[in-house]
Amino acid sequence: MTRLTKVRGQANRGEVRRLWLAERDLFREHLLRLDPLTRQQRFGTAVNDAFLENYATTTFGVGGLVYAYIEDGVVRGAAELRGLDDIVAQTGEAAFSVETDWRRSGIGGELFGRLITAARNRGIRTLYMTCLPQNAAMRRLAQKYAADLVGGYADVEGVIATGGPTPFTILDEALDNAQGFATLALSLQKAFWPSRFLARALRA
Numbered sequence: 001m002t003r004l005t006k007v008r009g010q011a012n013r014g015e016v017r018r019l020w021l022a023e024r025d026l027f028r029e030h031l032l033r034l035d036p037l038t039r040q041q042r043f044g045t046a047v048n049d050a051f052l053e054n055y056a057t058t059t060f061g062v063g064g065l066v067y068a069y070i071e072d073g074v075v076r077g078a079a080e081l082r083g084l085d086d087i088v089a090q091t092g093e094a095a096f097s098v099e100t101d102w103r104r105s106g107i108g109g110e111l112f113g114r115l116i117t118a119a120r121n122r123g124i125r126t127l128y129m130t131c132l133p134q135n136a137a138m139r140r141l142a143q144k145y146a147a148d149l150v151g152g153y154a155d156v157e158g159v160i161a162t163g164g165p166t167p168f169t170i171l172d173e174a175l176d177n178a179q180g181f182a183t184l185a186l187s188l189q190k191a192f193w194p195s196r197f198l199a200r201a202l203r204a
């Protein structure tokens with residue numbers, strides 16, 4: 001289900017949806033575009049391109065789920081849910097990154113909402129999020145989702161009680177995934193079938 005957010009007061013052209021394994025490169029390119037400060041805020045320390053390349057490769061393995069804000073086929077924001085690899089996972093870890101020019105337009109909030117729904121549907125009752133103490137944006141965003149923030153010298157941990165799954169949360173995610181998967185299938189079809197072949201095949 002495409003839910004439009006707002007970018008600087010205008011209807012946003014992009015969509016927030018789950019990112020699939022076949023779209024890993026979009027996630028990798030998003031991470032590589034992050035500037036040094038954002039990388040530090042996202043990972044808690046300075047990280048180089050090689051680290052991000054490797055991170056993007058391993059994120060889509062067992063136990064990881066990625067939602068993204070995609071505009072014109074480019075990922076401009078991402079949220080990751082990690083920790084699903086335990087047989088019965090009750091806790092998960094959330095992390096967010098939105099490219100600077102796309103901030104303050106509701107994307108982080110929308111990604112947060114999707115992650116909470118996904119966590120609920122997987123039986124995760126507690127979601128953890130860690131950020132640097134000076135990261136006012138992430139702290140405020142987490143507070144909007146009723147996170148209990150526990151402050152330390154080096155970092156701040158946010159704990160969010162997600163609640164259990166309901167028929168609505170399950171339907172919400174199912175519709176979301178169905179639409180996201182259809183979009184992916186279409187873009188793969190376009191990539192593999194140049195438009196003139198596609199047009200000819202459709203006419204046949």
Ligand SMILES: CC(C)(COP(=O)(O)OP(=O)(O)OC[C@H]1O[C@@H](n2cnc3c(N)ncnc32)[C@H](O)[C@@H]1OP(=O)(O)O)[C@@H](O)C(=O)NCCC(=O)NCCS
Binds near residue numbers: 043103108
């Ligand atoms: C934190 C981050 C994901 C927020 O993304 P965003 O798309 O700008 O967030 P939204 O536009 O949805 O903002 C939601 C709320 O967060 C808070 N917020 C966002 N940016 C803020 C800022 N610069 N200062 C204070 N509060 C801020 C506000 O409460 C805002 O609600 P409002 O606009 O109604 O006031 C983004 O700033 C980011 O990617 N930062 C770098 C990476 C990072 O810090 N990750 C966190 C560690 S995992």
